[in-house]
Amino acid sequence: MTEAIDATGLVKRFGQVTALDGLDLHVATGEVHGFLGPNGAGKTTTIRILLGLMRHNGGSVSLLGGNPWTEATALHRRLAYVPGDVTLWPTLTGGEVIDLLGRLRGGLDAKRKADLLERFQLDPRKKGRTYSKGNRQKVALIAALSSDVELLILDEPTSGLDPLMEEVFREVILEEKRRGDRTVLLSSHILAEVEALCDRLTIIRDGRTVETGTLTDLRHLTRTSIQAELAGPPDGLATLTGVHDFQLDHDRVRFDVDTEALEPALQKLVQVGVRSLVSQPPSLEELFLRQYQKADR
Amino acid sequence: MTGTGKLVRLILRRDRIVLPLWVVLLGLIPAGYVASFEGLFPTEAERVNYAQVSASNAGFVTLYGPLHGSSLGELVAWRAGFLPVLVALCALLTVIRHTRADEEAGRTELIGAAAVSRHAQLAAALITTCVAGVLLGAVLTAAMLGQGMPAMGSVAFGAEMALTGCAFAGVGAITAQLTSSARSARSIAVVALGVAFVLRVGGDVSALGNGSLSWLSWVSPLGWVQHLFPYGVNDWWPAVLTILFTIAAAGTAAVLLTRRDFGAGLLPARLGPASASFGSPFALAWHLHRGLLLGWTAGFALLGLIFGGVGGSVLDIASDNEGLSDIFARLGGSTALVDSYFAGTAGIVGLIAACYAVQATLRLRDEEQTGHAEAVLSTAVSRYTWAGTNLFFVLLGPAVVLTAEGLATGLAYPQGDLGAILAGTLVQLPAVWVLAALAVLAFGLIPRLSAVAWAPPALCLLILLVGQTLQLDQWFLDISPFTHVPHLPGGDATATPLIALTLLAALLTATGMAGLRRRNIPA
Numbered sequence: 077m078t079e080a081i082d083a084t085g086l087v088k089r090f091g092q093v094t095a096l097d098g099l100d101l102h103v104a105t106g107e108v109h110g111f112l113g114p115n116g117a118g119k120t121t122t123i124r125i126l127l128g129l130m131r132h133n134g135g136s137v138s139l140l141g142g143n144p145w146t147e148a149t150a151l152h153r154r155l156a157y158v159p160g161d162v163t164l165w166p167t168l169t170g171g172e173v174i175d176l177l178g179r180l181r182g183g184l185d186a187k188r189k190a191d192l193l194e195r196f197q198l199d200p201r202k203k204g205r206t207y208s209k210g211n212r213q214k215v216a217l218i219a220a221l222s223s224d225v226e227l228l229i230l231d232e233p234t235s236g237l238d239p240l241m242e243e244v245f246r247e248v249i250l251e252e253k254r255r256g257d258r259t260v261l262l263s264s265h266i267l268a269e270v271e272a273l274c275d276r277l278t279i280i281r282d283g284r285t286v287e288t289g290t291l292t293d294l295r296h297l298t299r300t301s302i303q304a305e306l307a308g309p310p311d312g313l314a315t316l317t318g319v320h321d322f323q324l325d326h327d328r329v330r331f332d333v334d335t336e337a338l339e340p341a342l343q344k345l346v347q348v349g350v351r352s353l354v355s356q357p358p359s360l361e362e363l364f365l366r367q368y369q370k371a372d373r
Numbered sequence: 374m375t376g377t378g379k380l381v382r383l384i385l386r387r388d389r390i391v392l393p394l395w396v397v398l399l400g401l402i403p404a405g406y407v408a409s410f411e412g413l414f415p416t417e418a419e420r421v422n423y424a425q426v427s428a429s430n431a432g433f434v435t436l437y438g439p440l441h442g443s444s445l446g447e448l449v450a451w452r453a454g455f456l457p458v459l460v461a462l463c464a465l466l467t468v469i470r471h472t473r474a475d476e477e478a479g480r481t482e483l484i485g486a487a488a489v490s491r492h493a494q495l496a497a498a499l500i501t502t503c504v505a506g507v508l509l510g511a512v513l514t515a516a517m518l519g520q521g522m523p524a525m526g527s528v529a530f531g532a533e534m535a536l537t538g539c540a541f542a543g544v545g546a547i548t549a550q551l552t553s554s555a556r557s558a559r560s561i562a563v564v565a566l567g568v569a570f571v572l573r574v575g576g577d578v579s580a581l582g583n584g585s586l587s588w589l590s591w592v593s594p595l596g597w598v599q600h601l602f603p604y605g606v607n608d609w610w611p612a613v614l615t616i617l618f619t620i621a622a623a624g625t626a627a628v629l630l631t632r633r634d635f636g637a638g639l640l641p642a643r644l645g646p647a648s649a650s651f652g653s654p655f656a657l658a659w660h661l662h663r664g665l666l667l668g669w670t671a672g673f674a675l676l677g678l679i680f681g682g683v684g685g686s687v688l689d690i691a692s693d694n695e696g697l698s699d700i701f702a703r704l705g706g707s708t709a710l711v712d713s714y715f716a717g718t719a720g721i722v723g724l725i726a727a728c729y730a731v732q733a734t735l736r737l738r739d740e741e742q743t744g745h746a747e748a749v750l751s752t753a754v755s756r757y758t759w760a761g762t763n764l765f766f767v768l769l770g771p772a773v774v775l776t777a778e779g780l781a782t783g784l785a786y787p788q789g790d791l792g793a794i795l796a797g798t799l800v801q802l803p804a805v806w807v808l809a810a811l812a813v814l815a816f817g818l819i820p821r822l823s824a825v826a827w828a829p830p831a832l833c834l835l836i837l838l839v840g841q842t843l844q845l846d847q848w849f850l851d852i853s854p855f856t857h858v859p860h861l862p863g864g865d866a867t868a869t870p871l872i873a874l875t876l877l878a879a880l881l882t883a884t885g886m887a888g889l890r891r892r893n894i895p896a
């Protein structure tokens with residue numbers, strides 16, 4: 077499969093600050109790709125480089141097969157962007173902004189615009205300065221989604237949307253996904269959204285890629301947490317590789333175990349004798365928390 | 374008014390450079406005039422002669438106001454007659470910056486949620502600005518005393534500026550309540566200042582002739598403060614009038630504040646069209662610039678009508694006044710006098726047009742900072758197209774407003790040669806473009822410091838105001854592109870400087886655009 081976004085070893089410096097420090101991002105054509113990382117990790121900066129708004133200081137990047145800096149204008153006909161901070165022209169109405177951005181991009185589908193206005197329940201006649209935060213976000217979303225483009229770049233597109241509207245957003249993206257020819261890069265802090273929509277994801281921290289893969293791949297990186305009541309002392313369990321945060325309280329144990337070490341750990345428990353057992357499945361939240369907090373290598 | 378004190382300190386912290394700068398700089402300018410007037414007119418007779426000519430010169434009266442005496446102090450105070458306009462401008466902008474601009478940016482919301490009363494922010498902005506005005510007056514008084522000027526007059530002179538600052542702080546406070554955007558608040562405030570100026574000019578110039586409209590000066594705060602006549606009559610009751618006005622304006626602003634919602638203006642927002650009839654970069658640029666263009670065009674037309682109308686009284690004085698005809702003859706006869714008057718006003722008009730051009734250029738920076746540029750540039754619009762469509766209005770806008778001014782002047786002065794007057798205005802265009810191009814250069818190369826684009830017009834204004842009076846070196850005067858523009862009507866119409874200025878503007882613009890092409894957006 078060809079890659080819609082292909083960035084390797086991306087470096088971006090702002091004076092003394094190094095915002096991106098060898099970032100890798102590979103997004104295949106037709107997939108919905110989650111782009112995650114703690115605040116200030118460099119997501120918006122990466123997206124601005126992909127859009128040719130900023131120039132990278134090192135590494136290589138290609139977007140839809142072209143150079144995002146030198147071929148920006150031509151490439152932009154084939155993509156739509158929802159910025160993280162949506163501001164509208166105060167004196168233009170929402171409907172005017174949607175039309176304007178669509179036409180500047182090279183045209184928009186009036187029927188789709190009407191449909192999206194309906195689904196997102198947006199009044200397009202209000203002036204930009206009078207919209208609430210969530211409604212401003214909707215204007216930008218509708219402007220992006222009503223153009224027929226190959227690539228959607230969405231920077232925290234649902235920030236400020238209420239749960240109902242977030243659901244509408246998910247439905248719309250899933251419909252796009254079913255068409256199969258649209259690629260979506262979705263930067264987000266909402267894990268449920270990423271879980272529901274994304275085929276693959278990339279996690280970055282301090283301007284570097286720390287994990288990338290499918291959700292299943294990443295789940296393998298997570299740990300199952302186990303609580304058990306035992307018949308005897310669990311000798312050797314604490315030192316087993318892959319067992320973490322081991323706590324013993326009389327006959328009760330509590331520990332986290334890596335997916336690979338799950339089998340040997342359970343065997344050990346069975347040997348000792350198990351009176352009760354609670355196991356918690358690997359959660360994405362934990363994975364993210366762990367990735368986000370990891371000390372610098 | 375809980376929290377006012379804390380907010381005053383916050384304002385002082387945020388303005389710790391700009392505020393002292395204008396307070397001290399504007400306060401010191403008049404003291405510089407003392408030595409130069411002493412040098413230019415060392416004897417009593419020379420001063421009387423100069424005062425006589427100046428007092429009846431409509432161009433001078435337009436710029437500086439009425440002149441009644443011929444003592445050194447009176448001449449200096451009169452020559453500083455443009456200073457109240459600058460003080461007023463600084464006061465307006467300071468108050469709006471710390472009221473509506475903060476509210477629009479959402480900073481007020483942070484503060485409003487803390488333990489401060491509803492009126493604290495307005496009160497803090499007003500107090501700080503008024504105190505700054507009073508300090509400016511004190512600096513001025515001290516500097517004049519330092520030059521050995523009479524005490525009473527120096528105090529009155531300082532009071533003139535202090536009162537101006539207070540009165541227009543009040544005006545700024547009112548305009549800040551009217552609309553929800555700081556930009557419109559500033560525009561309304563500047564228009565209000567323009568109206569005050571025009572009323573003062575109308576009244577003062579009318580007083581030169583038959584005086585039927587001289588009451589106009591008395592409906593303008595700028596007129597009141599000039600009627601203190603420092604070093605002359607030292608009249609104090611206009612000061613009382615100004616103080617009452619300030620109190621009334623502040624009160625009005627406070628009442629308006631309680632009448633409106635947070636973040637809103639007094640005028641309710643209305644619904645607009647659900648779809649756009651436009652969709653090109655050019656149409657967007659037109660949308661962004663049309664308000665500015667229409668506003669400035671109207672202002673310039675009004676300015677032209679005044680300058681043209683005043684042109685008539687320049688001649689009237691020449692023919693009416695037996696004693697002066699002698700002097701006029703030496704100055705080159707009545708035609709030369711009228712010509713030099715129009716050439717002089719054309720220079721002022723050019724400088725004002727440059728302010729418009731800089732303001733229009735900095736719209737690009739506004740668009741970048743608000744994130745609108747990011748949205749537009751992520752579509753199929755290139756940076757050159759985006760900046761270019763905006764610059765189209767930056768370059769053409771001044772041509773439109775200068776034409777409006779020239780035509781209006783010609784219209785209001787039918788006995789003159791319309792072509793020559795219009796030419797005198799339009800030759801300013803290349804100089805205007807140079808200042809606009811410097812703004813483009815700043816925007817392209819040092820975007821975060823784009824505001825330095827205001828320094829060149831400020832310097833040119835300084836050169837216009839003090840250059841000749843202080844008899845500064847020619848090289849200093851040459852810094853201003855307006856120095857190189859032919860003085861029309863009356864002077865030699867040479868194309869060389871115009872071509873050179875245009876080329877310089879083109880070069881600077883191209884460099885700025887190249888910088889824009891290479892840099893981060895937003896930077």
Ligand SMILES: Nc1ncnc2c1ncn2[C@@H]1O[C@H](COP(=O)(O)OP(=O)(O)OP(=O)(O)O)[C@@H](O)[C@H]1O
Nearest residue numbers: 090093095114115116117118119120121122895896
């Ligand atoms: N124009 C700039 N000048 C200087 N530093 C910048 C600039 N833009 C971003 N940075 C820095 O680069 C780093 C990455 O910022 P970026 O906005 O890309 O983070 P992000 O991942 O989008 O964060 P968030 O989740 O909060 O949106 C931050 O440390 C930020 O301070």
Ligand SMILES: [Mg+2]
Nearest residue numbers: 119120160231
């Ligand atoms: Mg971001």
